[in-house]
Amino acid sequence: MATVIAVTNQKGGVGKTTTAINLAYFLAKAGKKTLLIDFDPQGNASSGLGIDKSTLTTTMTEVVIGSAPLAAAVVPTDHKNLWVAPTTSVLANTEVELAQADKKFSRLKQAIDVASDAYDYIIIDSPPSLSLLTVNGLIAAKYVLLPVQAEFYALEGLGQLLETMKLVRKAMNTGLELLGVLPTMLDSRTTLSTQVHEEIKRHFPGKVFDVTIPRNIRLAEAPSHGVPIGVYDKFSKGSRAYKALAKEVITRTEGGAA
Ligand SMILES: Nc1ncnc2c1ncn2[C@@H]1O[C@H](COP(=O)(O)OP(=O)(O)OP(=O)(O)O)[C@@H](O)[C@H]1O
Ligand SMILES: [Mg+2]
Numbered sequence: 228m229a230t231v232i233a234v235t236n237q238k239g240g241v242g243k244t245t246t247a248i249n250l251a252y253f254l255a256k257a258g259k260k261t262l263l264i265d266f267d268p269q270g271n272a273s274s275g276l277g278i279d280k281s282t283l284t285t286t287m288t289e290v291v292i293g294s295a296p297l298a299a300a301v302v303p304t305d306h307k308n309l310w311v312a313p314t315t316s317v318l319a320n321t322e323v324e325l326a327q328a329d330k331k332f333s334r335l336k337q338a339i340d341v342a343s344d345a346y347d348y349i350i351i352d353s354p355p356s357l358s359l360l361t362v363n364g365l366i367a368a369k370y371v372l373l374p375v376q377a378e379f380y381a382l383e384g385l386g387q388l389l390e391t392m393k394l395v396r397k398a399m400n401t402g403l404e405l406l407g408v409l410p411t412m413l414d415s416r417t418t419l420s421t422q423v424h425e426e427i428k429r430h431f432p433g434k435v436f437d438v439t440i441p442r443n444i445r446l447a448e449a450p451s452h453g454v455p456i457g458v459y460d461k462f463s464k465g466s467r468a469y470k471a472l473a474k475e476v477i478t479r480t481e482g483g484a485a
Contacts, residue, residue, distance in 0.1 A: 229346040230480045232406060233368035238384055239355035241376040242411035244271040245446055247352035252455035253473030255308035259347040265314040266364055267354035273313035276304050277453025280315050287314040288321045291334040297342040322359050336367040357391050365395045370406035377413045377423040382430055406479055411440040438471045
């Protein structure tokens with residue numbers, strides 16, 4: 228059974244997709260069979276891995292509608308042990324249709340349950356909202372990985388996400404856990420960044436990853452080349468950070484330290 232991790236924060240632009248892609252890549256590089264599910268209609272995780280979305284016939288849309296199994300949407304990447312289930316903007320319309328449908332919250336879980344044995348890790352990239360899609364991710368996952376951007380309003384709105392997680396736990400997924408809070412885009416030269424990091428640690432005692440992700444232009448450049456940071460510039464600070472994150476994720480999920 229795969230360990231399913233949803234990368235979630237309803238705030239936009241905090242580094243969810245960057246984290247999903249590069250964590251998935253380094254888990255794969257560590258020998259773990261890894262599937263990255265792009266569950267955001269923006270489709271950034273798909274394009275960030277060099278997927279040409281115009282050629283796709285089966286995507287996460289067909290999977291959540293129930294007309295195709297997850298395996299039919301999965302495509303291999305150029306990287307060993309790494310697969311991706313891509314998404315197009317059509318998923319946004321699907322979400323609206325799904326609102327009327329039966330078992331609308333557990334569509335992703337149902338799809339993953341069938342395919343789960345084929346992977347060690349399944350990483351879900353979520354959209355920037357507490358939408359039906361995000362809730363599907365929370366119900367399908369064992370763990371939430373919460374990227375938090377080291378900026379002034381970092382913690383604002385997180386209460387709402389934690390509340391949603393509580394409701395999900397109560398209603399449908401009792402085992403859901405916060406795997407860890409990941410400070411992203413940290414600039415250790417600025418006092419603000421350092422202060423926010425301290426505040427995040429105070430707010431989530433014991434739950435903040437030891438690894439932090441620095442602000443690193445190479446991380447922002449890599450997606451336009453359709454490759455993870457470990458391929459684009461493996462000696463960059465960003466690459467080293469995500470490699471270390473993968474190691475910490477493996478320890479927290481397999482080593483019982485979570
Ligand atoms: N550590 C970093 N250093 C520099 N730039 C970064 C870093 N992490 C992410 N970025 C850039 O910041 C922007 C937002 O990142 P990303 O797309 O990963 O966030 P997101 O939370 O997935 O956004 P959305 O909510 O829209 O899905 C992107 O342009 C990305 O390349
Ligand atoms: Mg994103």
